[in-house]
Amino acid sequence: MKKFFTLMFALFIFTITLNTANAAGWYWLSSDSKYTKEFDPTSVVVTKKKNVDGKEVPTEIMVWTKTSYSYQGAAETIKTYNIGHLIKDPNTLSYSLAQVVINPQDRTVYYKQEVFYDKQGNPLYTRNNSRVKEINSQQFDEAFYDSAVDEVFRMGEMARAKAKDRWITLWTAPVKDETVTVTADTTTFRMRGNNLIFWEWEEHKNLSNQVVEIRFQKKRINVETGAEQLIEGKVWTSKAGWQNVSDPYEGRFHKVEATSPAIKGIERLQAYAKGYSTWVHRYSTESVPKPPTASAINTQPNTSSNASNATSNNNTNNSANNNANNNTNAQTNSKPVKSGGDAANKTTKPVLSSNKGVQDANKNTK
Secondary structure, rough: OOOHHHHHHHHHHHHHHHHHHHOOEEEEEEEOOOEEEEEEEHHHHEOOOOOOOEEEEEEEEEEEEEEOOOHHHHHHHHHHHHOOOOOOOHHOEEEEEEEEEOOOOEEEEEEEEEEOOOOOOOEEEEOOOOOEEEEOOOOOOOHHHHHHHHHHOOOOOOHHHHHHOOOOEEEEEEEEEEEEEEEEEEEEEEEEEEEEEEEEEEEEEEOOOOOEEEEEEEEEEEOOOOOOOEEEEEEEEOOEEEEEHHHHOOOOOOOOOOOHHHHHHHHHHHHHHHHOOOOHHOOOOOOOOOOOOOHHHHHOOOOOOOOHHOOOOOOOOOOOOOOOOOOOOOOOOOOOOOOOOOOOOOOOOOOOOOOOOOOOOOOOOO
16 A cells, blocks of 8 residues: 555646646746747757857747747637638647747747647648748737747747837827827847838827827838938728828838927937947948947846836737737737736727738737
């Protein structure tokens, strides 16, 4: 009898140890009513490097991620992937594992492989080599990108994404019968030569304080000359929904008029690039001059809640209603929804074209 209890105790300890080992590989990132996102820190590996001034800079990173689905998330995913003929019941789809390839210099990801499983761990569907997409505030994959890049560089991508001053106000001013406010996402800031590349969020409100137009745009400015260029973007109105932005300059650099309120934004971006040189040059494969001042060597910007550094819409959220392999998607709220998908903050506002259903589309939606 004593040997029996000793054996049972040993098996009990072994089972606990095994379960702990199996669970220890996945690190929780966020959850909401549809999706739970995790990644495996031990799977992060650098697959490509470039020698820059005698230093090896990682240029490609691979990581394994896990997405678990509620019924609603599974139904949305099945519809998005057009795999209803393979997975007829959303209750069948439990989770997916994906091997994600990351380019930290361009802030892009693509899925080398993604496999969808039932609750018993049986594979239901496999997808290989998704399209390459850039990470910004509207992408489901942002937390995957941030966590893997931080494992390699330790530069604070996750902290910056959650910072109260993640979004800085470039300018706000009355324009005709509207009030226009433009904010820039500091997580997307990166220098290429003399050009600062970034994503901005522009809101137009009428006299009743209602949002009548939104522009979500990727731009670059030359920090030496102040000239700016529109790279891509979407514009939303209540009548037309989301459409591609029309660029009157057809992709050319142009100077902002000195009398325009937008000149304040150019000046702020120039000051930011100078004051936070290390942050905007992080992961760069260009030779970077040494920062001239102590403020320029900050690994990342100050995350204080100074009102001049962030608008009331600048909290981060992880409302993940747009899957990892899918197109940008957005709805507009007066405030962003925080991690976990706080339903109380959600409103029915504009939605960017999506391959994974409706996204809570504040400028911080992931």
